[in-house]
Amino acid sequence: MxxxxxxxxxxxxxxxxxxxxxxxxxxxxxxxxxxxxxxxxxxxxxxxxxxxxxxxxxxxxxxxxxxxxxxxxxxxxxxxxxxxxxxxxxxxxxxxxxxxxxxxxxxxxxxxxxxxxxxxxxxxxxxxxxxxxxxxxxxxxxxxxxxxxxxxxxxGRRKPIPGTHFVTEAGVFSATKVDPGSQLLVESLPTNLRGKVADLGAGWGYLTDALLRRCPAVKQVDLFESDSRALDCARQNLAAQEAVLNFHWHDVTTGIPGRYDIILMNPPFHTRQMKDVALGRAFLNAARDALYPGGEIWLVANRQLPYEGVLDACGLLWRQVVRDPVFKVIHAVMPMEQP
Ligand SMILES: C[S@@+](CC[C@H](N)C(=O)[O-])C[C@H]1O[C@@H](n2cnc3c(N)ncnc32)[C@H](O)[C@@H]1O
CATH class of the missing domain: 3.40.50.150 (Vaccinia Virus protein VP39)
Structure with a gap:
């Protein structure tokens, strides 16, 4: 472009x-x-x-x-x-x-x-x-x-989001508040998630922070984020967490290394100021390729974004967990037996 x-x-x-x-x-x-x-x-x-x-x-x-x-x-x-x-x-x-x-x-x-x-x-x-x-x-x-x-x-300085323990920087996604879609995703997560987790498009670390508080059996999360400013904020925001955290400055559309039990995401859908659904599609393909059989994707998206067809094409079994007037949360599972 x-x-x-x-x-x-x-x-x-x-x-x-x-x-x-x-x-x-x-x-x-x-x-x-x-x-x-x-x-x-x-x-x-x-x-x-x-x-x-x-x-x-x-x-x-x-x-x-x-x-x-x-x-x-x-x-x-x-x-x-x-x-x-x-x-x-x-x-x-x-x-x-x-x-x-x-x-x-x-x-x-x-x-x-x-x-x-x-x-x-x-x-x-x-x-x-x-x-x-x-x-x-x-x-x-x-x-x-x-x-x-x-x-x-x-x-231009890094600063706290008022009323939270998070710091952010101007220009990163949702720099002044927790994203309501991400919040809905977190509230929908079961508390018994465990295993190796990846957070795709991890931003300043909100999903990982909330996951670790909600799911005590999770001991390791790999964060993948393309914006180095956001990733630096995530390092600071997650410094007190005891889990093993790996921070990757990484373009998820090129795929991700490693295999995972759980993948979390609130996929991006803008390139510059333009709506770009291909970005979310690439995130889902990267997630599919990185899931163990039986592995799970938990994702939130704006309701009008057409990810269900992508999940079908990926051979994932999915259900809508919840939706509100703006967002939907989807849980998708990689079948144990590949078709
Ligand atoms: C909708 S935001 C979600 C951020 C964070 N997970 C949250 O819930 O607050 C999507 C994130 O994906 C990141 N992103 C955009 N394109 C990316 C790419 N190609 N690879 C990795 N991350 C990307 C953006 O910088 C942004 O932080």
Whole structure:
């Protein structure tokens, strides 16, 4: 799927009125592009495993933690307001005095508004439009660089969900509250589950935390999650648990290693802002391939998502356990005898 914001970001460095591409650049939210091959030095940071793998496969250098000072920081800043404001503040920290921050976003994701927000803080912002996206850039002036507002610095920090023992970070799934679908799934789980468990798309660890509290016979859970920020929160949220926990920064659509007795999931169904049922389908196929005979899937989904046909095609026996006006919980079992 072509990322139009990425195309627009790179158009910002071509033709009349272009931003100058310096010798060294940092790319926040890095995604590979053929035009970047001619850039002398570019270091990327990417929290999503599939995109990080694509960046690596293209032969570019990547870091796990953004650091250093750069004459140019390019940014695809994400989609949630706090993630974007927090991301601007963190990226600004990486710009060396006299350097540039250049970001690109889709108009539909609020590009004009976020460009205006940045301009209010840094002063002059130079921008161009193409492909229903905007690319906009600001220079860190010498000797008095703009200072990012405390609200934006705070928006980018990991913080507790009020009234819970969980921490999250802006941009991860359900960053401000427990997801009601996940809560319904947990309330539907029998308390006597046991064996080896996998949590697919584990997010910041809610399902695993609740499972371990509800099912004392469970002693090991493997968490698979593609967003490294969410997985880091899960590590912190589950630090007090006594069970053996293995945290995998992993793209579940490529399948999962290992075999399991129980697989939990609230499958994702968006790629960028677009609804993408294929993602949930890929999660179910990965789960099917990883189940022992007699193994079980416990999943929650929005009621309109058509997963039942996928479960049939996977040869799993399933039943709907409960549904409310928005969600349904499904229990599926791998038959002992394969057809
Ligand atoms: C609906 S959320 C559920 C999160 C968590 N299990 C919960 O209940 O709060 C789906 C999760 O899947 C993750 N995800 C999306 N695509 C993924 C992929 N290809 N591989 C692994 N995880 C993925 C998302 O980052 C998100 O955390």
């Amino acid at each position: 072509i990322n139009l914001a990425l195309e627009t970001l790179l158009l910002g460095f071509a033709g009349e009125g272009a931003f100058a591409a310096p010798a060294r650049a940092f790319f926040w939210g890095a995604e590979p592009h053929p035009l970047l091959r001619s850039w002398p030095e570019i270091l990327g940071w990417q929290s999503h495993k599939g995109l990080a793998d694509a960046w690596d496969r293209s032969g570019f250098a990547r870091c796990d933690v953004p650091s250093g000072l750069w004459p140019l920081v390019m940014q695809l800043p994400g989609k949630a307001r706090d993630e974007i404001h927090g991301g601007f503040a963190k990226a600004w920290d990486l710009v060396e005095p006299g350097g540039m921050l250049v970001a690109a976003m889709e108009n539909g994701a609020g590009a004009a508004r976020f460009e205006k927000d940045l301009a209010k803080v840094v002063g002059a912002v130079h921008s161009r439009q193409k492909h229903k996206c905007r690319v906009f850039g600001a220079r860190k002036e010498i000797p008095s660089p703009a200072v990012m507002p405390e609200g934006w610095l705070d928006a």
